[in-house]
Amino acid sequence: MFKIKQLLILSFTIILLGTAGCKSKFEKLRLSNDVLKKYQEGIRLYNKKDYSKALILFEGLSQKYRGTAEAEELSYYYAFTLYRLKDYTTARYKFKEFADTYPASKNAEECRYMGAYCFYLDSPKSSLDQDNTYKAIDALQLFINLYPKSDRATQAAQYIANLRGKLETKAFDNAKLYYDLGGYSIDNYKSAVVALKNAQIEFPDIKYAEEMNLLIVKSQFMYAKNSYPIRQEERFKEAITYYNEFVEAYPSSKYAKEANQLKEDSENGIVTAQKIIAAEKAEYDRLMALEKKGAKNIDSTKLEIKNQK
16 A cells, blocks of 8 residues: 555656656746747747747747847737737737738738727627727728728628627617616606617617617607696607607507507697696686785795796
């Protein structure tokens, strides 16, 4: 039993020494001044998909090979190593640097495309800030402008369409959020109408157009419904205007039943508001008549039809 334990310990020690030996070999090369051997080893490691070690060597060589014939190839491998390691932020910078530095290179087109593609990969989900999404669109469009006949131009155009779809979702979600927050303030319903309209101006072919137009009717209806009676008639009429625009654009909409109900409720809201205003006016006239007759203890607050919101 003791001998077996000794053999196991010896075997484990040999493995550790072997591993340490391999590591020390790489470290010796990394610390050496043999730039050619580093360069060759970096390429070998890249082709073996050992990108982490390849990057260590390429980073140390980038300054030493500046201005040499090998600098172009090193720059190319360096950028792709970063890409393989999913460091898209640094990779896109290096791809752009390559394309700007070597515009006549056979790899210039590919690197310009990859720089834009890294922006695409770095575009966040629609709920987050979309600054990188706009930059990705600009970079991809620049590639298409520079290489309109490239096979990659078609794919770049598809990526732009995907990114615009994300921006459309962001715009729709932001506008809908105003509607969802309407219970906290009726001004949110008004803001929802504005945001929905602005989104349609920015994205004329937005995929949510039908739903957004219905939401404009709903938002305006809720804005009117939660207003003071003196403001309701005008605001309900605006909701009906939006309804008419909706049914004209989508005569066979799946939301037709809901839209029709909103119109009916708006019409009823106008009638109700008119009755309330008429009743308030009658009460006002009655109190004014009493005041003229010299009546006392009249509640002066009832003598005004307030300019309510």
